[in-house]
Amino acid sequence: xxxxxxxxxxxxxxxxxxxxxxxxxxxxxxxxxxxxxxxxxxxxxxxxxxxxxxxxxxxxxxxxxxxxxxxxxxxxxxxxxxxxxxxxxxxxxxxxxxxxxxxxxxxxxxxxxxxxxxxxxxxxxxxxxxxxxxxxxxxxxxxxxxxxxxxxxxxxxxxxxxxxxxxxxxxxxxxxxxxxxxxxxxxxxxxxxxxxxxxxxxxxxxxxxxxxxxxxxxxxxxxxxxxxxxxxxxxxxxxxxxxxxxxxxxxxxxxxxxxxxxxxxxxxxxxxxxxxxxxxxxxxxxxxxxxxxxxxxxxxxxxxxxxxxxxxxxxxxxxxxxxxxxxxx
Numbered sequence: 001x002x003x004x005x006x007x008x009x010x011x012x013x014x015x016x017x018x019x020x021x022x023x024x025x026x027x028x029x030x031x032x033x034x035x036x037x038x039x040x041x042x043x044x045x046x047x048x049x050x051x052x053x054x055x056x057x058x059x060x061x062x063x064x065x066x067x068x069x070x071x072x073x074x075x076x077x078x079x080x081x082x083x084x085x086x087x088x089x090x091x092x093x094x095x096x097x098x099x100x101x102x103x104x105x106x107x108x109x110x111x112x113x114x115x116x117x118x119x120x121x122x123x124x125x126x127x128x129x130x131x132x133x134x135x136x137x138x139x140x141x142x143x144x145x146x147x148x149x150x151x152x153x154x155x156x157x158x159x160x161x162x163x164x165x166x167x168x169x170x171x172x173x174x175x176x177x178x179x180x181x182x183x184x185x186x187x188x189x190x191x192x193x194x195x196x197x198x199x200x201x202x203x204x205x206x207x208x209x210x211x212x213x214x215x216x217x218x219x220x221x222x223x224x225x226x227x228x229x230x231x232x233x234x235x236x237x238x239x240x241x242x243x244x245x246x247x248x249x250x251x252x253x254x255x256x257x258x259x260x261x262x263x264x265x266x267x268x269x270x271x272x273x274x275x276x277x278x279x280x281x282x283x284x285x286x287x288x289x290x291x292x293x294x295x296x297x298x299x300x301x302x303x304x305x306x307x308x309x310x311x312x313x314x315x316x317x318x319x320x321x322x323x324x325x326x327x328x329x
Contacts (some may be wrong), residue, residue, distance in 0.1 A: 007294040008046055011305040031164075041312055046287030047309045048267060050164075055264040062116050062148040065263065068279055075255070076281040077273065079148040081116055102131055103149050106313045110152035113137065115144040123254045124283035126152060153275035159243065161256035161270045162288055162304055164310065167191035168253040169304040172293065174238040177203055177228045181220025188216040191228050201290075203228055239279070255279055268310045 002235045009029040016023035016034060024033040032043040043049055047056065058064045063081035067159040070076060072147040075115075080103060082096045083152045104111055121146070125136035140147045162170040177199075179190040188207075195203045208216065220226065243249040256270035271282040288308070294301040 003191045007291045007298075007301065012048075012301050012309070014302065015278065015306050015309050021313070029102050031106070032284055034091075036313060039267065039313070046289045048288075048305070048312055050266040050308060050311055051268065051286050052264060056286040058263045059265055059268055060117050062114070062283050063146075065281075065284050066150075068263050069259055072086040072258075072264050074259050074281060075279065076259070077150050077153065077283075079116075079283075082137075082147050082149065084145050084147075087145060088143075100137065100149065102153075104130070104237060104262065107151045109154070112150050113140065114148055114150075115140055116146040116148040118144070128152075142225075151271060155273045155275050156277075156304050157274040158238075158282070159248075159252045159272045160275075161254055161272065162268075162290070163260045163265070163270060164255050164308055165302075168256065168263060169307055170183055170293070170300060171249055172240045172251060173243055175241050176238050179220070179226055179228065181222055181224040181226070183219065183222040185219065186217045186225060187220050189228075190220060198203070217225045232261060240296055242297065249306070259284060267311070277294070 006029075009025060009032065012032055013023050013025070014032070015021070020036065022033075022035040024035070026033065027033075030045055034041045034043060041049060051059070058068055063228050066079040070078070080099075082100060088161060088183060104127065110126055111133075112124065113127050114124040115122075123140050125132065125139070127133045137147065153315045158174045160170075160172055160174065161168050177195065179187070179194045181190070182241070185193070189206055192200070204209065226329050243252070253273050255272055259270050260266075260268060263284065265284065267288065268284055268286045270284050272279050273282045274280075288304070290301045292302065
């Protein structure tokens with residue numbers, strides 16, 4: 001079983017043990033067969049099987065998600081779809097390059113180029129000039145059938161909401177790694193010292209990219225703060241922080257539930273960003289991956305997966321209590 005699947009697979013296995021459900025792990029954890037009596041259920045990847053094929057397809061397609069949300073009046077970050085030239089039979093006669101350049105010209109602060117389908121921030125590029133665009137497009141089209149382009153936003157906060165049937169199970173922010181100047185060390189020295197060795201390969205490239213050697217070697221003034229990564233992905237060094245009850249959490253939950261409802265998603269995660277003081281939906285994922293969060297809040301992650309599986313098996317937690325066990329008041 002591969003490590004990236006360990007938390008999810010173990011959560012499913014524990015659920016089976018608690019409810020007398022046989023759990024058969026196949027394909028290194030990517031396929032799970034659950035059996036209770038005559039009821040047989042398949043779990044694939046990080047999808048427990050609650051969503052329809054259409055909802056899952058839309059959620060995993062960034063451009064389609066943005067189109068549906070905009071159509072439904074849900075505030076979201078626009079994403080424009082571009083097909084790989086290998087699919088030229090499905091493309092406009094004049095191709096895609098001129099349209100990509102037009103988007104670049106329309107957004108002087110830059111654009112973000114990413115695979116139209118995919119998670120964890122892999123092959124995501126911040127582009128501010130034509131050569132960078134060429135490299136990003138070439139890289140993505142080497143392995144993907146399509147890409148999406150969105151305007152770059154100076155994101156102030158990013159929040160993920162795990163939703164189950166219009167209820168928020170988990171709400172957490174993503175705090176990017178940062179350093180504070182001490183008047184003695186350079187930006188690069190501070191970054192290396194503050195970043196665990198295991199994360200340097202994913203945190204430091206974004207810091208180095210786009211900066212000159214003199215910028216990296218500049219001694220940071222006392223108290224000056226510098227974020228090390230423009231992305232908020234947990235896989236690139238961000239740290240999950242649970243949101244306390246309050247206006248921000250309520251606003252995020254309302255928007256996330258509205259977004260999930262718009263595409264017909266029962267169980268999934270909704271990523272929200274705040275830029276210019278306004279919350280928007282960035283993307284939606286039908287497969288709920290909480291590997292990094294589990295390092296900090298394992299019980300919360302286990303409970304979220306269990307709640308989804310309860311829906312799958314129509315399991316009533318109250319009715320499953322052992323004889324003589326009390327009920328919650």
